[in-house]
Amino acid sequence: MASETSRRPAFAKWLGDTNDVTQIFLSAGQIPGLINMAGGLPDPQTWPIKAMSDLAAKAVQDHPTDALAYAPIEGLPALRDLIAARFSAPGLLLSRENVLITSGGMQGLDLIGKVLLEEGSLIAAQTPAYLGALDAWRPRRPSYRPMRLDANDFAPETALHGTQFAYTVPNFSNPTGRLVPLADRQALVAAAQATGTWLIEDDPYGTLYYDSAPLARMLTLAATGGAYDGPVIYLGTLSKELAPGFRVGWVIAAPEMIQALVMAKQGSDMSTSGIGQRITLDAFASGLTDSILPNILNLYRDRRDALCAAMRTHLADLFDWQTPEGGMFVWATARNPALNTDHLLRAALANGTCITPSSVFDPTGQNRRAIRINFTFNPPEKLTEGIRRLATATRACLAEAA
Ligand SMILES: Cc1ncc(COP(=O)(O)O)c(C=O)c1O
Numbered sequence: 001m002a003s004e005t006s007r008r009p010a011f012a013k014w015l016g017d018t019n020d021v022t023q024i025f026l027s028a029g030q031i032p033g034l035i036n037m038a039g040g041l042p043d044p045q046t047w048p049i050k051a052m053s054d055l056a057a058k059a060v061q062d063h064p065t066d067a068l069a070y071a072p073i074e075g076l077p078a079l080r081d082l083i084a085a086r087f088s089a090p091g092l093l094l095s096r097e098n099v100l101i102t103s104g105g106m107q108g109l110d111l112i113g114k115v116l117l118e119e120g121s122l123i124a125a126q127t128p129a130y131l132g133a134l135d136a137w138r139p140r141r142p143s144y145r146p147m148r149l150d151a152n153d154f155a156p157e158t159a160l161h162g163t164q165f166a167y168t169v170p171n172f173s174n175p176t177g178r179l180v181p182l183a184d185r186q187a188l189v190a191a192a193q194a195t196g197t198w199l200i201e202d203d204p205y206g207t208l209y210y211d212s213a214p215l216a217r218m219l220t221l222a223a224t225g226g227a228y229d230g231p232v233i234y235l236g237t238l239s240k241e242l243a244p245g246f247r248v249g250w251v252i253a254a255p256e257m258i259q260a261l262v263m264a265k266q267g268s269d270m271s272t273s274g275i276g277q278r279i280t281l282d283a284f285a286s287g288l289t290d291s292i293l294p295n296i297l298n299l300y301r302d303r304r305d306a307l308c309a310a311m312r313t314h315l316a317d318l319f320d321w322q323t324p325e326g327g328m329f330v331w332a333t334a335r336n337p338a339l340n341t342d343h344l345l346r347a348a349l350a351n352g353t354c355i356t357p358s359s360v361f362d363p364t365g366q367n368r369r370a371i372r373i374n375f376t377f378n379p380p381e382k383l384t385e386g387i388r389r390l391a392t393a394t395r396a397c398l399a400e401a402a
Pocket of ligand 1 (some may be wrong): 107173
């Protein structure tokens with residue numbers, strides 16, 4: 001007779017669409033002595049612990065209902081107002097109806113998938129694309145039209161035509177660290193307006209500019225002077241500028257999109273943690289987020305420079321890359337097409353370091369030529385040693401492939 005476990009209902013088919021490479025690099029953090037350059041993690045030393053514990057105490061003592069009751073699905077009205085005011089600009093009039101508070105930026109991606117995707121729907125995605133977005137939309141098994149924004153022949157209107165939405169990370173994309181220039185942002189917004197397609201601006205790294213002033217957001221470029229009702233769906237988060245454990249983010253969009261997302265959130269987690277929202281409100285209102293930013297920028301700029309210096313010493317003959325002007329990642333492409341970076345991940349782990357291979361950022365899983373290296377989590381000396389180990393692993397991998 002069939003065993004009890006073999007008679008259990010099958011898991012949903014999409015679960016079979018994931019790959020084991022993701023599991024390997026996500027669990028690498030547990031290996032002792034490993035220099036982990038795979039994650040997208042802020043350095044815990046940037047967290048303002050005393051200030052945040054004071055804000056947490058204040059949230060519970062002074063605002064017990066906000067902090068401890070079920071919060072409204074849309075988010076605390078005062079926080080929605082604050083986000084609307086913070087992101088308004090000349091010509092861009094935002095109000096609370098344009099804002100939904102989410103449990104991290106990740107929930108925004110998930111909810112957008114829930115309200116816009118049917119099985120097999122078409123998404124135009126800046127490629128390579130953020131793994132978390134691919135994961136969020138995987139249950140709907142969408143098709144992807146890759147958008148290579150830096151290609152000479154990139155035609156935004158053709159790319160967006162017929163899609164449910166276009167997905168972009170204009171500020172220091174995860175994984176490539178690439179900054180989308182102003183002219184491309186303008187062209188994408190114009191294409192979204194011309195085609196009627198939604199345009200997602202996923203922006204966790206928007207404050208992490210190390211060398212220059214921030215470029216205009218696509219949300220701002222889509223402004224038409226009145227109350228905002230445009231095609232850009234902007235996703236923000238506190239994860240990179242304050243702390244990821246908060247799980248507080250926000251969506252700014254046309255009111256009809258916010259209402260649809262509220263329906264999806266109701267069936268998801270009902271509301272984002274009230275205490276997290278209350279702390280967020282006070283962290284913005286008290287100027288805490290702005291006051292810690294200069295130190296974060298100095299720390300990460302030094303680390304980016306240390307990583308790139310180590311890469312020039314150890315990897316110059318093996319990879320090509322561009323120094324990113326912000327964010328958390330360097331994207332490096334192998335000079336030798338024989339290098340398979342899924343294999344390199346395993347060799348790197350055997351040599352005591354970890355990077356993320358390109359296959360996980362490719363909707364088709366086929367790109368095995370590049371790697372993403374994080375520079376924000378480790379101090380300079382560890383980054384240098386990590387890159388030395390990576391060079392050893394790369395040479396071993398190439399020798400095996402020859
Ligand atoms: C491009 C991008 N979007 C969204 C997120 C999700 O961030 P969170 O859910 O922590 O706000 C991340 C996190 O690394 C990211 O890199």
